[in-house]
Each structure stands twice: as structure tokens, then as C-alpha cells.
Amino acid sequence: MTSSLSFEYLLTPDGLEHGRRVVVDAHGMVTAIEPGGPPYDGVLALPGMPNAHSHAFQRALVGVRDAGDAHSFWTWRSAMYKVANRITPEQLEVIATEAFREMLAGGYTSVAEFHYLHHLPDGHRGFEMAQALIAAARASGIRMTLLPVLYQRGGFGQPPLTEQRRFIYESVPEYLEFVRALRGRCVLGLAPHSLRAVPFEALRALRNALADSTDPALPIHIHISEQRLEVEECRQFHGRSPIEALHEEVGLGPDWQLVHATHATAHELELIRVSGANVVLCPLTEAQLGDGFFPAAEYRASGGRFAIGSDSNARIDAVEELRCAEFGQRLRLERRVRLGGSAPHEPLWSLTANAGAAALGQPVGRIAAGCCADFVVLDHEAPIFAGLSPEAWPEAWLLAGSAAQIAACYVGGERHDHYGALARTGAPPRFARVMRELLA
Numbered sequence: 445m446t447s448s449l450s451f452e453y454l455l456t457p458d459g460l461e462h463g464r465r466v467v468v469d470a471h472g473m474v475t476a477i478e479p480g481g482p483p484y485d486g487v488l489a490l491p492g493m494p495n496a497h498s499h500a501f502q503r504a505l506v507g508v509r510d511a512g513d514a515h516s517f518w519t520w521r522s523a524m525y526k527v528a529n530r531i532t533p534e535q536l537e538v539i540a541t542e543a544f545r546e547m548l549a550g551g552y553t554s555v556a557e558f559h560y561l562h563h564l565p566d567g568h569r570g571f572e573m574a575q576a577l578i579a580a581a582r583a584s585g586i587r588m589t590l591l592p593v594l595y596q597r598g599g600f601g602q603p604p605l606t607e608q609r610r611f612i613y614e615s616v617p618e619y620l621e622f623v624r625a626l627r628g629r630c631v632l633g634l635a636p637h638s639l640r641a642v643p644f645e646a647l648r649a650l651r652n653a654l655a656d657s658t659d660p661a662l663p664i665h666i667h668i669s670e671q672r673l674e675v676e677e678c679r680q681f682h683g684r685s686p687i688e689a690l691h692e693e694v695g696l697g698p699d700w701q702l703v704h705a706t707h708a709t710a711h712e713l714e715l716i717r718v719s720g721a722n723v724v725l726c727p728l729t730e731a732q733l734g735d736g737f738f739p740a741a742e743y744r745a746s747g748g749r750f751a752i753g754s755d756s757n758a759r760i761d762a763v764e765e766l767r768c769a770e771f772g773q774r775l776r777l778e779r780r781v782r783l784g785g786s787a788p789h790e791p792l793w794s795l796t797a798n799a800g801a802a803a804l805g806q807p808v809g810r811i812a813a814g815c816c817a818d819f820v821v822l823d824h825e826a827p828i829f830a831g832l833s834p835e836a837w838p839e840a841w842l843l844a845g846s847a848a849q850i851a852a853c854y855v856g857g858e859r860h861d862h863y864g865a866l867a868r869t870g871a872p873p874r875f876a877r878v879m880r881e882l883l884a
């Protein structure tokens with residue numbers, strides 16, 4: 445059965461269109477955009493933002509302080525492992541449901557879930573943890589691409605650490621067997637964790653297995669070039685910086701999703717752009733962890749594209765994530781307006797949403813026929829939009845707004861009113877209970 449939604453303004457790839465009716469089929473896909481009139485379902489609808497990088501379980505770490513005196517990424521990681529290793533499938537489902545609900549409230553209508561907490565706390569191998577994420581996505585209503593992670597080592601040439609035992613798949617065939625067994629349960633992508641956790645032989649084996657497969661191309665996500673220490677270790681171990689090494693040893697292409705890429709050199713930016721690979725920035729997490737600045741302005745100016753992710757999920761708000769990216773570049777370069785497109789129909793929001801489609805491996809991030817009916821509707825009564833024409837709303841929202849100006853979101857044409865629900869109620873009792881258990 446088809447349905448339709450009418451909006452006074454709709455941000456499509458052609459720009460801001462006035463008075464449009466969006467026809468949605470029984471699978472939640474847009475089949476047509478036609479002229480339409482009142483009554484409207486909202487004043488301005490934007491494409492829902494794909495969240496291109498998330499570790500849902502890390503929602504349980506908000507407020508967990510890192511230990512030790514270095515206060516670096518690596519001490520934060522130790523604190524994270526302590527909590528992570530206690531999480532059961534039941535607890536993961538509750539935490540992820542809360543994280544996904546907050547994503548829908550925060551402007552994200554789909555998520556690429558980078559999942560490495562595979563095994564049970566006692567080491568038992570099964571599908572319970574992945575199944576918990578699938579159940580959480582269903583319960584919340586968010587669209588998900590699950591990215592089972594290949595994690596093999598504790599560092600360049602190092603055996604895994606004891607506290608990484610729940611993440612480990614020793615061999616590529618064993619990992620691919622796990623991925624194949626998940627087929628039919630959810631949309632999938634692949635995620636070799638990082639160059640420090642996966643050697644080149646394994647990356648090439650993964651690549652070859654994909655090349656031999658008749659399945660449609662899956663997105664391949666990897667953490668890369670996030671921390672200076674990791675870049676330095678890669679230079680010592682492989683004689684090259686991480687992105688350059690990955691390109692030369694394995695080969696970049698449009699299916700590659702390079703998460704962070706913070707310390708990419710000018711040469712590496714060019715390799716990314718020419719290969720058609722995507723960068724996934726996580727500005728709030730990168731700021732929290734003190735990672736550094738990705739040269740996003742230069743990369744954008746040369747035609748590069750990036751998606752965004754909420755990564756550690758300490759703060760889940762898509763427009764705030766974008767503002768952190770934009771303001772970071774302004775601070776870095778002492779100039780204004782660094783990342784948005786030059787045309788008015790290319791606000792930073794839609795450019796970024798568009799780049800999220802490759803990361804999800806799904807037709808998301810655009811309002812167009814053939815794409816998922818995933819939208820974010822802005823609150824036309826919000827004070828920050830008062831007196832402005834809808835053309836100016838995305839810019840005003842980027843500069844001054846937050847999730848609080850989201851009136852509703854739609855996933856596959858279905859309305860979700862999570863912001864209102866979150867604003868009215870406190871933490872769900874199940875979530876509060878799990879957090880007490882984990883942090884006790």
C-alpha cells in the first residue's frame with residue numbers, strides 16, 4: 445500500500461522545493477515527488493542524517509572518567525574496556541535501544557553500527573550480542589547497517605590484549621562465516637577495525653573474498669589515522685602513513701569508509717579523493733578525545749566528501765556534530781564558512797547526509813524517488829527561525845540550533861516523535877537499572 449506526506453518545503457537534490465507531496469510505497473521507499481498542497485505534515489523537511497559511525501554500547505560510558513595521569517585517548521580506552529567487558533546481551537539491547545532512540549531524537553534516521561563486542565563476557569561465541577543490536581534497532585525504529593568488526597591484534601605486530609578477548613576473530617574465514625550467518629537478519633557491511641588491529645594479509649584476504657563473491661558490494665569501514673601515536677607506529681612498522689599504506693597494500697575504492705582520517709597528509713587526501721573513498725568524521729568524539737583536526741576545509745575544497753558519525757555517543761545531536769566540524773575549521777583557519785556548499789541548495793546538512801549513503805550501503809541521505817523515506821522535519825515555531833524564510837533555516841540551525849528544533853523524524857515514511865518523548869520523560873527505568881548495574 446502506498447501513502448503520502450506533504451510538506452510546505454522539501455530539501456531535495458534540486459534545492460528547496462515548495463508545496464510537495466512525497467509518495468511512499470509499502471517498503472518505505474519514495475516512489476515519486478509531486479506538486480502538493482495543504483494540509484501539510486510539516487513546514488520544512490530535510491533528508492534524515494545517516495549516522496555513519498557508532499558504537500552503541502559506548503552510550504554507557506557517558507560520564508565515565510578516564511583513569512591515570514596521562515588523560516589520553518589510550519587511558520580513555522582502558523576505562524572503556526573495563527565497562528565494555530561487563531556488558532551482557534540483555535544489557536546491550538537496553539543501552540543500544542536508548543542510544544538509537546536518542547539518535548532519532550537527534551536528527552539521525554539511520555546508523556552504521558561498528559560492532560566489535562562480539563563474544564559473551566565468559567568468552568562464549570554466538571550471535572547474542574549482534575542479535576541484541578538488531579533487536580534494539582527494531583525496538584527504536586532506526587534503520588541500521590550492522591558492521592561486524594574484524595579484530596585480530598593488540599597493536600602493530602602485537603598479540604591481542606586480555607581485555608580485547610571479546611572482540612577477537614583469529615582468522616578471516618571464521619570472521620566471514622560469522623558475517624554470512626548474519627545475512628538475512630539485517631543489512632550488513634564489513635569493518636576491519638584498524639591497521640593496528642588487522643594485518644595487511646587479512647585485509648587482502650577480505651578483499652579477495654569480496655571480489656569472488658556474487659553479493660552486491662558492501663561498504664568497508666576502518667578506523668584510520670585517528671591518533672598521532674598510531675600514525676607514528678604505522679610509519680615505524682610499515683614505513684608509510686596509514687592511508688598511504690592501506691592504498692598501496694590493499695587498494696582504496698568507493699566502498700572504503702575511512703573513519704576519522706584525522707592526520708591525513710595532503711598526499712593522502714588526494715589518494716582518498718581520487719579513489720572515491722569516503723571519510724567519516726566524528727567531530728564531537730574527536731574533540732572529546734583530543735584527536736586533532738582533520739583538514740576538512742582543504743579536503744572539501746578539492747571535491748572530497750565526508751559523512752558524520754556520533755562514534756562514542758557521549759553527545760548525540762547531528763546538527764551539533766556538524767557545528768563542531770564547521771567551527772573547528774573556522775578556529776583552525778581563522779576564516780568563516782568553511783564546509784558548506786557554494787549553492788543555497790547545498791547546505792552542510794544535505795552534503796553530509798548525501799555522503800552517508802555510501803557508508804550505510806543503503807539509499808539514504810537524499811529525498812528523491814528510489815531513496816528511503818527518511819526525513820527530519822524542523823519545528824517552524826522555533827525562535828531561531830522567527831522572521832527567516834525557510835531557505836535560511838538550515839544555516840540558522842547549523843549556527844544556533846540543536847535537536848530541540850526537530851519537530852519529528854520519519855523512517856521509511858513512519859513518523860517518530862522521539863524528541864518530544866525524550867523531553868517529557870526521564871531516563872527509561874530499564875536503562876537506568878542497567879547503568880546502575882554496570883557502574884556499580
Ligand SMILES: [Zn+2]
Binds near residue numbers: 497499667703755
Ligand atoms: Zn569508532
